[in-house]
Amino acid sequence: MYNGEKVVEFPTDPIKVSRSTPARVPFKINNPSEKGYRWSKGVLRSNQSGFVKEYTFDWKSFRTIASIGFSIVDDFEEKESMFNLTGLARSTQWKSGGMYAMRTNYIGNRQSTQGKLTLRLDEPSTVSFDYASSSEGSYDWFNVYLNGSRVIRQSGGQPWRTYSVNLPAGNHEFIFQFTKDGSGAGGYDGGFIDNFKVTTNSTASKFLIKKANKLYRYTNRWEEVTNSGNLESDLNLHGMLNLSQVPSDAYAFFGGDFNVVTLTDKDCGLMVQGHINLPYKYSIQLDDEVVLGWSDELQNITTDLLVRIFAADMEGSATKELKVLLNVDSIIYTEKKEVSIDTVPPTVDIQVEGLTVNVDIVESEGDLVKYKVYMNDVQVYPTDGEPTYEGAFLNYNRTFLSNQVNPGLLNEVRVEAVDYYGAEIIKRHSFVADYVGLMFTDELGDYYSTDLGQVLKLLIMKPNIMAGASTLISKVRVVNKYPFPVRNVKLYASDELDHVKVLFSITETPFTANNIIDFGENTVLNTDDYLAFYVRVATEHPALAGEQFDIIVEAEEVS
Incomplete structure (x- = not known):
């Protein structure tokens, strides 16, 4: 799973490997994605009374598009934030709107906690968000810092307010901090934010969608409008006033590849928010053995794979794990599917006569077998450590001395046998030992x-x-x-x-x-x-x- 999304799709049926025919395992890797936003600068297409700009995105990099426009907002109604936000918790206790807001984490007295949100702005923008506090007045404080400077400080039960600031292009950092004194608590004991919004300092009067030299507008559905060859005229005549009127699922109509044209008098950027496909690499392993090394970096691609697993690959284990490793931004994620060989364990027969133990081991499929023998939980075969594969028909015979058993008491012989593919059997035989002679x-x-x-x-x-x-x-x-x-x-x-x-x-x-x-x-x-x-x-x-x-x-x- 990546961000809660099932990226690798394995077959639903169990994977079985036979001796004669390799298992054919088809599976799919869906491009991992995350919720976020991207910018694009427009390209000047005509210069008449205003600037007609055409925005070209790598639309296929978006799995789904939530909205397109000069502003994006995260109301925290979904688990993954649009922004790079860490250290805050999603909460239904108090919100400016909707069902959820973000709050500072719970802490004890004389403690402090903070969340962090980082932004990369490609052009000057206005950033705003709603904030509130619910704490012990004058003792426990909610502070907000922007690029190291405190911009908000409040305590007690304070209503929702909106903070807004104009920021230049570049990287910016917000810190949301909550601190407690040595005793007491009040309200929900924390600070809250909601509706975090970034708006470019740009305006546009009309929008149209362009695909394959055709122009489209959206009312209750997409409709093609006349492309006169004069984009300014077409925008003034047919353009949409706001792209936010378009439902998020409507953009799927274009199959992921389209442009946006707009009429604006500024050199501005346009933002798209949604689920963005991330670059990734993949590798395949069977347990810890590499079946396929790391691929080249891929993006905007759903990978269909077919892996063949042979009986020889299953040496030493009746079950193994087929692993697909994904490298996403240098972090490794692993998806697993169990593989088993179609095999049966060997049979073990134990006979005890006096102090003579006889063990017969038969592997009906002809696989090599290795085994251990224990007398009263003490390993007596092999005597020098771990066993090796010996054959398919094996015999162990040994006469024990009376001081190697417990005469007059119940004793146990235990045999652990495993075949070449890991099919295992454990057989026990109890007997009352006696002297011989x-x-x-x-x-x-x-x-x-x-x-x-x-x-x-x-x-x-x-x-x-x-x-x-x-x-x-x-x-x-x-x-x-x-x-x-x-x-x-x-x-x-x-x-x-x-x-x-x-x-x-x-x-x-x-x-x-x-x-x-x-x-x-x-x-x-x-x-x-x-x-x-x-x-x-x-x-x-x-x-x-x-x-x-x-x-x-x-x-x-x-x-």
């Missing part, structure tokens, strides 16, 4: 150690005995946490202890003491099943208290 537990299922050999708790042989005595029998389970069955399970103590024997039995009663238990090849221990065995410690004099030992289990996988 042959594990020792008590009768309640609590582990004595981890599968990495970390001791969780000790098997305490009771009661405390003296040398030469034996402990009570303790029941222990060996559980198969492998994802496959095993056989030939054997149990034995790790070390020979002085004067201490660790004895095993398959049964509690009778306790058949053995240094080794061999369950044999016919006893198959399936996943999550257990075998129970019994342990007792016998001592001889002089055994020492506090001896420790490990129980070792061995088995073979059932093939």
